[in-house]
């Protein structure tokens with residue numbers, strides 16, 4: 629993959645990875661989903677994002693089956709701990725469950741899925757403990773807005789956060805106002821979820837927008853590829869589109885070879901302007 633992102637800790641990952649929410653939920657589509665994930669890996673999408681929450685572990689089990697034939701070191705596995713498990717009482721057993729389902733003995737990145745009632749300092753302490761023991765190579769957060777990030781930065785060990793995974797797509801650019809610049813300054817990478825706005829359903833008209841369609845036509849590509857190329861345009865963003873289809877996954881991987889011109893980016897800005905004021909975090 630041409631587009632790569634280097635994290636603060638110097639780990640380098642592909643800018644396009646594989647999302648897995650809802651994958652593994654149905655026995656009927658299991659083989660197809662495994663085939664889709666493997667095609668993505670073969671095409672260079674070696675970063676896989678999952679969570680203990682997804683299908684109560686079923687997505688992790690599906691990923692475990694999909695990656696079994698691959699060299700573990702060639703993959704970058706990301707999973708997430710639920711808020712209620714993100715403390716001293718449950719985090720170790722949560723991680724053990726994830727590792728077992730994934731068929732591995734370490735995670736490359738462990739994310740705190742969203743903020744809950746457990747004190748942030750306790751969560752960070754546990755994540756740092758797991759990192760020092762080598763059971764996770766790095767940790768990050770998800771669904772943290774700017775005030776959460778500022779609070780995290782005041783906590784001992786909090787600055788070891790590598791990534792904030794938040795919703796970001798062309799039709800939802802709120803983070804560009806203050807959260808993203810704050811993260812850039814501190815080299816906390818953005819991992820964009822819902823980069824395809826859940827097949828366009830989160831932003832009416834996105835897939836049929838005339839500007840995006842024209843740009844896609846001029847490159848001989850699909851609108852989804854324009855959305856993904858736009859998402860990873862700055863070299864510091866990792867997008868994790870999800871697909872249970874091999875054809876869609878290959879299209880998504882193909883966005884790696886698409887570069888949008890300054891003029892095209894300006895046209896997209898006109899159609900979907902960057903925010904001019906603080907907008908609270910969009911979430912799914």
Ligand SMILES: NC(=O)c1ccc[n+]([C@@H]2O[C@H](COP(=O)([O-])OP(=O)(O)OC[C@H]3O[C@@H](n4cnc5c(N)ncnc54)[C@H](OP(=O)(O)O)[C@@H]3O)[C@@H](O)[C@H]2O)c1
Pocket residue numbers: 646647648649650677678741770771793794820821822823824825826827828852868869870871872873875876877879880912
């Ligand atoms: N941290 C969090 O709180 C959080 C929240 C939401 C998501 N996530 C992560 O981010 C990942 C991505 O978000 P998401 O799954 O919600 O939404 P998404 O990736 O924006 O969209 C997924 C949808 O797009 C379709 N799709 C994918 N590629 C396509 C293509 N080339 N052409 C047409 N349709 C295409 C998929 O259908 P097909 O299967 O038919 O291709 C699926 O319906 C998740 O899977 C998950 O890993 C994290």
